[in-house]
Amino acid sequence: MAADSLIPLPKSVNVSLKAPLNIGELPAQKVRRSKRRPYVFNLMVAGDSGLGKSTFINTLFNAPLRENPGAKHLASVQTVDIQPTTYELFEENVTLHLTVVDTPGFGDTLNRDADFNPIAQYIDAQYDKYLKAERSDEKRGNILDSRIHALLYFLPPTGNGLRDLDIEFLSRFCTKVNIIPVIGKGDGLSPEESAMYKKAILKDLARNDIRTYPTHHAEDRDHLAKFEKFIPFSVVGSDDYIVKNGVKVRARVYRWGAVEVENEQHCDFVHLREMLIRTNMQDLIDTTHLVHYSLYRSGKMGGESSSNGRPASVLACDDDMYDNQMQNAKKVAMDEMKMKEEQMRQNFISRVRDKEAELRAREEALNAKRKQMMDEIDAMRRQLEM
Numbered sequence: 235m236a237a238d239s240l241i242p243l244p245k246s247v248n249v250s251l252k253a254p255l256n257i258g259e260l261p262a263q264k265v266r267r268s269k270r271r272p273y274v275f276n277l278m279v280a281g282d283s284g285l286g287k288s289t290f291i292n293t294l295f296n297a298p299l300r301e302n303p304g305a306k307h308l309a310s311v312q313t314v315d316i317q318p319t320t321y322e323l324f325e326e327n328v329t330l331h332l333t334v335v336d337t338p339g340f341g342d343t344l345n346r347d348a349d350f351n352p353i354a355q356y357i358d359a360q361y362d363k364y365l366k367a368e369r370s371d372e373k374r375g376n377i378l379d380s381r382i383h384a385l386l387y388f389l390p391p392t393g394n395g396l397r398d399l400d401i402e403f404l405s406r407f408c409t410k411v412n413i414i415p416v417i418g419k420g421d422g423l424s425p426e427e428s429a430m431y432k433k434a435i436l437k438d439l440a441r442n443d444i445r446t447y448p449t450h451h452a453e454d455r456d457h458l459a460k461f462e463k464f465i466p467f468s469v470v471g472s473d474d475y476i477v478k479n480g481v482k483v484r485a486r487v488y489r490w491g492a493v494e495v496e497n498e499q500h501c502d503f504v505h506l507r508e509m510l511i512r513t514n515m516q517d518l519i520d521t522t523h524l525v526h527y528s529l530y531r532s533g534k535m536g537g538e539s540s541s542n543g544r545p546a547s548v549l550a551c552d553d554d555m556y557d558n559q560m561q562n563a564k565k566v567a568m569d570e571m572k573m574k575e576e577q578m579r580q581n582f583i584s585r586v587r588d589k590e591a592e593l594r595a596r597e598e599a600l601n602a603k604r605k606q607m608m609d610e611i612d613a614m615r616r617q618l619e620m
């Protein structure tokens with residue numbers, strides 16, 4: 235039996251407050267506090283060179299983050315480079331420390347190990363860093379989180395379903411990080427070709443039991459219904475603009491016309507951006523902690539991480555067992571969080587109760603003093619009358 239289960243949970247008592255304490259301000263305080271501390275989001279991009287990854291990052295964050303597209307990797311280098319860069323973005327009093335990890339050189343050789351190992355090593359190294367910080371009793375909020383929260387995997391606009399390389403990559407990494415497959419250079423496909431390609435990709439993902447985000451992970455499913463029909467997102471990136479109805483819009487210009495990045499008739503860019511930034515960024519961070527990192531940590535505790543990305547403790551199990559392990563890891567982490575929340579709530583209630591008792595004692599002391607003064611005044615009045 236775990237030692238924790240021997241500790242009795244604190245008794246919960248409902249208290250009806252006599253006067254408002256402004257507990258309702260707590261969420262606002264939380265928002266103010268969280269705004270003071272920068273948010274951290276770490277995004278990795280992988281996929282063949284030239285699929286528009288750097289251009290896409292610039293388009294996604296609407297800033298020239300990645301410069302020199304195309305000139306990032308020395309052709310002579312026989313392995314993938316890992317290039318993390320951190321940017322500080324600031325909007326409406328919120329600071330976002332965004333780290334983009336580029337992986338130039340991917341798919342340039344026919345060597346899978348040279349493509350996959352540097353990426354796996356980088357991801358594991360960040361989990362290790364986090365684990366060390368946790369073991370040194372650092373509070374979660376103070377740990378510098380460099381773990382990859384989302385991995386955008388770019389598929390070429392071939393229209394032919396997943397290649398062996400894609401299947402191997404996605405299978406290996408889908409249990410390690412939140413992986414989101416996207417079709418790069420989506421303007422290379424007609425709407426019909428794009429629809430067929432998506433169908434073929436979804437079929438291949440299901441056939442190979444590849445668990446991608448958000449289909450297999452996101453908790454927050456309310457938001458997802460509207461995105462699901464666009465998955466896998468087909469995206470177009472551009473560093474250029476055109477003027478349409480007097481407004482500057484990002485677009486790729488061709489002799490026959492322009493493909494507008496933010497036009498949902500032209501590609502799924504806006505839906506992917508909405509999911510990544512507006513609705514699911516926090517869920518990606520939470521899923522990384524509760525699912526992928528928990529799995530890594532439990533794998534570390536039960537032995538070293540295996541070479542295929544699954545922790546050793548879940549290496550030998552089938553997919554149902556793997557799902558169970560994931561659910562268990564998530565449940566343990568959720569229970570831990572709930573317990574901490576409950577402890578904080580109880581502390582708060584007991585502080586409120588102490589304060590109430592203190593106020594009551596003060597009120598009684600004042601009443602006694604007042605009574606004593608009244609008695610003295612009465613006695614004086616009686617003496618004067620006499």
Ligand code: GDP
Nearest residue numbers: 283284285286287288289303304419420470471
């Ligand atoms: P990366 O190597 O995957 O990072 O690709 P880059 O972003 O460097 O882009 C390679 C080339 O593709 C550049 O010439 C870009 O202008 C072009 N490109 C980027 N995004 C798109 C796109 O969505 N559609 C098309 N047709 N070209 C693109």
